[in-house]
Each structure stands twice: as C-alpha cells, then as structure tokens.
Amino acid sequence: xxxxxxxxxxxxxxxxxxxxxxxxxxxxxxxxxxxxxxxxxxxxxxxxxxxxxxxxxxxxxxxxxxxxxxxxxxxxxxxxxxxxxxxxxxxxxxxxxxxxxxxxxxxxxxxxxxxxxxxxxxxxxxxxxxxxxxxxxxxxxxxxxxxxxxxxxxxxxxxxxxxxxxxxxxxxxxxxxxxxxxxxxxxxxxxxxxxxxxxxxxxxxxxxxxxxxxxxxxxxxxxxxxxxxxxxxxxxxxxxxxxxxxxxxxxxxxxxxxxxxxxxxxxxxxxxxxxxxxxxxxxxxxxxxxxxxxxxxxxxxxxxxxxxxxxxxxxxxxxxxxxxxxxxxxxxxxxxxxxxxxxxxxxxxxxxxxxxxxxxxxxxxxxxxxxxxxxxxxxxxxxxxxxxxxxxxxxxxxxxxxxxxxxxxxxxxxxxxxxxxxxxxxxxxxxxxxxxxxxxxxxxxxxxxxxxxxxxxxxxxxxxxxxxxxxxxxxxxxxxxxxxxxxxxxxxxxxxxxxxxxxxxxxxxxxxxxxxxxxxxxxxxxxxxxxxxxxxx
Numbered sequence: 001x002x003x004x005x006x007x008x009x010x011x012x013x014x015x016x017x018x019x020x021x022x023x024x025x026x027x028x029x030x031x032x033x034x035x036x037x038x039x040x041x042x043x044x045x046x047x048x049x050x051x052x053x054x055x056x057x058x059x060x061x062x063x064x065x066x067x068x069x070x071x072x073x074x075x076x077x078x079x080x081x082x083x084x085x086x087x088x089x090x091x092x093x094x095x096x097x098x099x100x101x102x103x104x105x106x107x108x109x110x111x112x113x114x115x116x117x118x119x120x121x122x123x124x125x126x127x128x129x130x131x132x133x134x135x136x137x138x139x140x141x142x143x144x145x146x147x148x149x150x151x152x153x154x155x156x157x158x159x160x161x162x163x164x165x166x167x168x169x170x171x172x173x174x175x176x177x178x179x180x181x182x183x184x185x186x187x188x189x190x191x192x193x194x195x196x197x198x199x200x201x202x203x204x205x206x207x208x209x210x211x212x213x214x215x216x217x218x219x220x221x222x223x224x225x226x227x228x229x230x231x232x233x234x235x236x237x238x239x240x241x242x243x244x245x246x247x248x249x250x251x252x253x254x255x256x257x258x259x260x261x262x263x264x265x266x267x268x269x270x271x272x273x274x275x276x277x278x279x280x281x282x283x284x285x286x287x288x289x290x291x292x293x294x295x296x297x298x299x300x301x302x303x304x305x306x307x308x309x310x311x312x313x314x315x316x317x318x319x320x321x322x323x324x325x326x327x328x329x330x331x332x333x334x335x336x337x338x339x340x341x342x343x344x345x346x347x348x349x350x351x352x353x354x355x356x357x358x359x360x361x362x363x364x365x366x367x368x369x370x371x372x373x374x375x376x377x378x379x380x381x382x383x384x385x386x387x388x389x390x391x392x393x394x395x396x397x398x399x400x401x402x403x404x405x406x407x408x409x410x411x412x413x414x415x416x417x418x419x420x421x422x423x424x425x426x427x428x429x430x431x432x433x434x435x436x437x438x439x440x441x442x443x444x445x446x447x448x449x450x451x452x453x454x455x456x457x458x459x460x461x462x463x464x465x466x467x468x469x470x471x472x473x474x475x476x477x478x479x480x481x482x483x484x485x486x487x488x489x490x491x492x493x494x495x496x497x498x499x500x501x502x503x504x505x506x507x508x509x510x511x512x513x514x515x516x517x518x519x520x521x522x523x524x525x526x527x528x529x530x531x532x533x534x535x536x537x
Contacts, residue, residue, distance in 0.1 A: 005331025005342045006381040007371050008239065009364070010209060012186050013040070013350035014064035014151050016463035016480075017514050019076060025283050028476060032070050033083040034290060036129070037117050039354035039361075044132050045120060046365040050372075051139055057368040058380045061133060061350070062145035062186035065173040066461070069514045071129045072177070081122070088114040090281040090289060094269070102306060103293055109309060110291050134178055143382035145184035146174035149515070153412045153462040155193035155400065156421060159428045162460065164199045165523050169457065169515060171203050176517060183207065183384050188462050190214070190241070190347070191402040191409065197234045207237035207383050209347050214401030215240030222394055227334050227342035229387065230394045238398055239383055244330060245346035248323055256323075257357040260296045261315040263307050265356060267294040292358075316359040320366035327371075327378045343386055344378070347403075416474075417465035423485050427456055430492055435524040437496070444500040449520035451508050452491040458512060459484035487512070 015035060020026040050057050070076050091111035098107045125132050136142040148154060149169035157163050167185070174182050185205040187196070192214050200208065212226050215238060222230055226240035249255050256262075268288040270278060281289050294304035295312065327344055334342035353360030371380040381389075404411040413421070431453060438449055459481055467477035487508055494500045 003341065003377065003379055004335045005327065005344065005378045006386055007245075007327055007367075007378050008060065008343060008345045008381055008383055008386060009367070010060040010062065010145075010186075010345065010347040010383075011043070011350040011353070012062040012064075012147070012347060013067055014062075014147065014188075015067050015070065015351075016461055017066035017069060017150065017458060017512075019070065019073060019511070019513070021075065021511050025280070027283050027285065027287060028473070029076065029079060030083070030283075030287060032076065033080050034288065035351050035355055036071075036080060036121070037084070037087075037114075038290060038358070039351050040129055041117055041120055042354045042361040043350065043364070044125070044129070044136075046361050046368075047136055047141065048132070050365065050368060051136060051141055055369060055372050057141055057372040058143070058382045058385060059141065059368065060143045060145060060184065060382045062147055062184070063130065063133065063174075064147045064151050064186075065149050065170050066151065066514065068130055068173065068177055073513075077127050081118070081127075084114055084118045084121075086280045087289065087291075088118070090278065091291065093277070094291065106293050106307060106309075107291075130177055137178070143184065143384055144174075144178060144182060145186050146170050146182045147186040148188055149173065150457045150461040151188045151463060152457075152460040153188055153191050153402075153409070153465070154196050155191050155402075156409060156413055157428070157460065158425060159432070160195075160199070161432050161524055162428045162456075163196055164202070164525075165453075166457070166460065167196075167199045167203050167205075168522065169518065171205075172517065173515060184209075189402045189404050189412070191404070191412075192398055193400045194397060197232060197236060201234045201236060205236060207239065207387065209239045209241065209345060209383075210398055211401050211403040211407060212241050212243050212246075213407055214238075214398045217399035217401070218396040219399070220396055222396055224338055224342070224394065225334075227338060227344065228340070228390070228394075229343065229383070229392045230396050231392045232397060233395065237383075237387055237392055239343070239345045241347055241403065242330075242344040244326065245323075245344055246348075248326065249346075249348060249352070256319045256363065257352075257360070258296060258299050259315055259319070260298060261308070261312050262296050263292055263312060263358040264294045264296050264304055265292070265358075267304055268292050312359050313362055316362040317366050320363050320370060323363075323367055324370045324378065331378050340390065343381070343390075345383075411469050412462060412465045414469055416468050420465060420481060424460060427459065427485060427488050431456055431488075431520075432524050434492055434495065435521055439521055441495070444502055444505060445495050445498060446520070447509070448491045448495040448500045448505055450518050451505060451512070452488050452495065453518055453520040453523055454512055454515055455484045455488040455491065455508070457518075458514070459488065484512075 015031055018028045094107040095111055098104045137144050148166035152166045154163050183206040185208050187208050190211045215226050229237045229239045269291045270282055270286045270289045295307040297305045464477040464481040468474045
C-alpha cells in the first residue's frame, strides 16, 4: 500500500525547577514525582518495548533543562524513591481496607504499579531517566530537542541579552547532558516573534514548531498550509501544528481523554478519605495521590462508575485506530491537492500522557505501532528525517503567535501578571551592566555574579505567570518569582560593593543549584561589551 503521508508526533516534557532543600517534604516537588510515575516511566516502558520488538517507530521528545536538572539531582532522586515507598504503603493499606469489595482489584492494581515503577526506575533505568531517552535516541527511534534555559516566554523578555542567554544556556545544558547539539528547539508555549530568530540561528538551531496560525498567517501565506515545513529568511525550518491532530486529543468537548471509559482524573482518594488515614502520602493538605477508582462515565455528571482497566485499554486501542484512520483521510486528500506526501505535525505536552490521561501511553504506543507497519498509509517520522526526505521549497516569515489561550500572549501578560515585567526588565538591564563593569571578576564576587545570573534565569520562567493566571497555586508562583528577584538584587549589590556574604551565597548555591556551568559574562558576549565600550567612549 502506498505511503501517502507522514505523522510527526512531538512530546514536550517540562516542569518548573522545584527543589526545596529547606523542607523535608515539599508539596510542589510532588509535581515531579507524579510526572515520573504516571508519565515518564510509562512512556519509556512503551518506547523501550517497541524498540525491543523491532517496531521501526519515530517520535520527537523535547526535554526542558529544568526537568533534566531535577531528574539528575541526587536529593530529588532520593526523595522520589521515598515517595514511591510512601505511596506503596498507602496502596497496601487500601488493599487491606478494601479486601473482599469490588474495589479490591483496583487497589491491587495500584499496589503493583508502585512496585513496578520502583523496579523499573531503580533496576532497569539505574535511576537515570535521561540516559534511557539517550538510548532510544541512539537507536534512531527518538529525536531529542531542547528548549530555553528555564522555559521563559521569549517574546516578552524584550532585551536581546536575555533571549540570547535563554537560548544559549538551554542548548548548552542539553549538549553537556547528551554529548550532542540539538537540531530542534522547542519555543516555550510555541511563542514566536521575529526578534527571536537571529538568536536561534546564531545558536545553530535548525528547526522549531509553531502553532497553526503562526505559519498560516506568515508572509507570504504558505502554499501547502500547515502540511509542509517552510524555510525562514534566517535559514531555519518551521513546522506548523496540525489542527485536527490537536482537536482530537486536546478538545474538552471532543478529545479522546473525555471518553466515559477512561479513568477520572479528579476522583482521587486524597479528597475522600481522612487525612489521618492518608498519613505521609499527603503533606498535611489534600493533594492527589494518583490512586483513583472511578471512570469519567459522563463528564457532565457528578455520578461516576467504577473504573475498568481492561475496558479502558481496549478503548485506547480503538481511539488509536480512529486517530490513524483520520490521518489516512487527511493524507489522501492533501496528497492529491499538494501532489506530494503531506506532513501532519502533532505536538503535545508530554505530561498529558499518563498523568492527565491515564491511558495516554497505551494510546500513543498503539498509534506508533499502526504508523510503523510495513503497509501503513501514514508513517511516523521525526522533523529531521522529514527534512532529509523533503527539503522545504517555500520561504516565508512566520507571524507572532503562541499555542496559549486565544493564540497570543494573554496568558502570560494580563492583569494578574503585568507587574512582573518591570522587575524582570530592570534586572535584565542591571545584569548587562554588571557584565560590563565586573568583567574578569574573581573569587566570591564572581561566584555571586554567577548565582545572580542563575536567579535571573529562574525568575524568567514562564511557569510563574502561567500559574498565576490559571490560579492553581498562585501564591507559590508569586513567592517564587519574588524570591528569585530579591536574591538577584541582593547578590548584585554585594558583588558591586565587593562585600559578599559567603554564607548567604553558599546557601543559594545549594538551594538554586541549576546550571553549575553558568558564567555571568556570557550574558553579554565579549564582542558586545567591547562594542558598547566603543560607543560610550
């Protein structure tokens, strides 16, 4: 059967840098622990299984620098294993509590899942999740991408120094971890403005992905719509998101995750059992444990029926077949219009699969099986492999855009967050000034400036305004942002005066220890400092 088109699945995996040495048990660190158990480990299990079976699948995975730093951190690794023990203890208590009831098989399922997660993480992966992604990359199945240093929303940084630093540090962190430079760069939130491109080109990036309207509203309009990549005047390649791929998975009304057979995300035992019984599984407040016994049933109704894992698994396979069927229909139509195989680019948040949509990894594995069979009409491909087969012919300038609400920057710049940017911009100017004034600094002054640079990057993370706008844990996000800005200001003052509080500095170096390779002078490259000096002279 003829190959009429290609499907490029892209998973973007990112979490904000959360590492609280000052607390023994931190609520926000559970974001990482839940993502590992429910998303990263199941996805790796699926992909490694496909590789062992010789399935010639292709998928792209973007791993953010903050996520990589947390996955490699010794303290967080120890805390994650402790978390698994605590959750296993809770599952065992649940198994005893529910013995003989209709919920007993589900309690057994969770007990087994925590045991398997521990064994897979410790024994098979050697507590090294990034190395498993590297193994899949070396086998040719996974193409790895990176993103900006702390997942900053690049169009709102304004100053060139900050955009350059976010891009360069992100690529440097990836290269130090995996030994190769990434060809692709995930624009955080798919947020694009033309001012970003020169810095991507300077860093050696070859391609990036945009929301659909960022490509369709480009100048000139693309002849192939979003069904083929284009080249920009800077020589970078751009892939536009396929709207139908997004709608079938993301749509609240029509997306697969809302099917009645799937596990209900919001019915967690943390909200139904006494805190005393839950014990160490919750940090004194009700937060999800991952143990859920009910299915969606009807998302418009409070009534929920018991979850049936086998039925949900079968539904995931049916939905995978349905997804691929519609990709076939797209390929049949657009190949006849374009006179070449169309490309359907399907980017998703990695944490959707497993954490938010429990059956997501099963669905994804089946999609990869179907698109990797010898007679597949639509075959899985990575962006780089597609570029090798079909180099873009069109040249255009994309339009400013993002994949956020309403398609632009409203999520990150609104009434709840606009106050943040005057502080960020002032700090960015101060960092640039310090680079020129303190070039060649040594000892504790240099360490203080390196840490100030680190605090500035952490303050620039897109996560803080996103959390404030969404209203999930706004006080935490506000506190994190204010703390990083405050630490930056304190360190810069100490460095400028030459009187550095080494105890305070050492505490921050231990607490905010991301990017140990950071050099503050790279914020303003030497040639730019010299040019500025010439202008001033």
